[in-house]
Amino acid sequence: MHLFLSAGEPSGDQHAAHLLTELRRRDPSLKAVGYGGPDLAAAGQEQSFRLTDLAVMGIGAVLPHIKTFFSLRNRAAEYFRDQKPDAVVLVDFPGFHWHLAKAAKKAGVPVIYYLPPQMWAWAGWRVKKVRKYVDYLLCGLPFEPQWYADRGVSAEDGTPCDYVGHPFFDEAAAKQLDQTFLEERRGGRTVGVLPGSRNREVERNGPILAAAARRLSGLHPDVTFRVAAYQPAHADRCRELFAGIPNVEVCVERTSEIIELAECCLFVSGSVSLELFARRTPGAVVYCLPRWKYQFLSKLVADDDLNTITLPNLFAGEKLYPEFFPPGAEAREVTEIVRLVDNWLSAPASLAAVRGAIAAAADRTVRTGATAAAADAVLRAVGGSNAAATAEPVVETAAGTQAVVAPPPGPNALAARRAA
Incomplete structure (x- = not known):
């Protein structure tokens, strides 16, 4: 053949x-x-x-x-x-x-x-x-x-x-995690930051993710923000974007390990959301667009009667992962993201309830x-x-x-x- x-x-x-x-x-x-x-x-x-x-x-x-x-x-x-x-x-x-x-x-x-x-x-x-x-x-x-x-x-x-x-579930199940990486970081608190695998995604979404992390670090100084870079060039750019923020670690090719460690994640919309779903990790979805494109695509979504475009939400039939599709890293959008994640980090019962809902939906729908x-x-x-x-x-x-x-x-x- x-x-x-x-x-x-x-x-x-x-x-x-x-x-x-x-x-x-x-x-x-x-x-x-x-x-x-x-x-x-x-x-x-x-x-x-x-x-x-x-x-x-x-x-x-x-x-x-x-x-x-x-x-x-x-x-x-x-x-x-x-x-x-x-x-x-x-x-x-x-x-x-x-x-x-x-x-x-x-x-x-x-x-x-x-x-x-x-x-x-x-x-x-x-x-x-x-x-x-x-x-x-x-x-x-x-x-x-x-x-x-x-x-x-x-x-x-x-x-x-x-x-x-979806093959992502196969790949998540088969993934051999770096146990040394995990053991060295267990015991502390982790928020995962997943800025995407394309250069343009990192450039567009990196600033709003960094702005949210900067404010959250002031509210939760015991949390380490672990940034998952797809390639070394992305890691270099993320180090620039997250410069000056306490407790930031930028890692290359450690996306799965960071998802596994994290209490929750800030992540760019895409297929990586399925790995968060498979690993039962809560998160907030971010996707920055130029304002004109944001307004245009918002109309397309409304025309199709879609209330979500995040894959786990579509699998589950409910909005397990809150979505933020702002036109730019503006104070209002950052405030909304920070409010959500701050509530998760400050109230373990609230985060546990979210994780429980994700786990129940994943048990029902995740297939290999x-x-x-x-x-x-x-x-x-x-x-x-x-x-x-x-x-x-x-x-x-x-x-x-x-x-x-x-x-x-x-x-x-x-x-x-x-x-x-």
């Missing part, structure tokens, strides 16, 4: 790497090529470009790299035409991946979108691109298949869309087995191993029950639909 995989963000690279590992367990002869990051490369992808180095957001950040993006699209299009992989597997990163999907469509190569972009939160009109360029959706959130079906994306409409579960189910679905769809074609994908729940995922298309179904 021959697959072209592409992931452009650190979290997507991680999810895609675990998917590739599961695929290779089922089909050791599988050939995997494409774009990604260090995790995909370590999993055995023949990687022609490290796409995660271009994990940027917003037109202003994209423009300096536009020639590179076009070059990568053209290179992929040529590969699709000449090499005809059995399928293209895309993971999130929609801005660039729509172009890859379009190129694959033109070359007659089936497209599987694993963990599609959260169009139910922002700009739902992009669903027309799914109908036009995607052959099969593998969703990580339980409500997504119905959301897509309501908009003409379903097996009956020609584009199967199945829920396989998503990566295995996704691998089975991919192999079924493109006509992989006989075992994958006959196995019934299952997602294990935390409580030990089983939730059977809807069977994906049978062998060669995607290729047959393309040929038709």
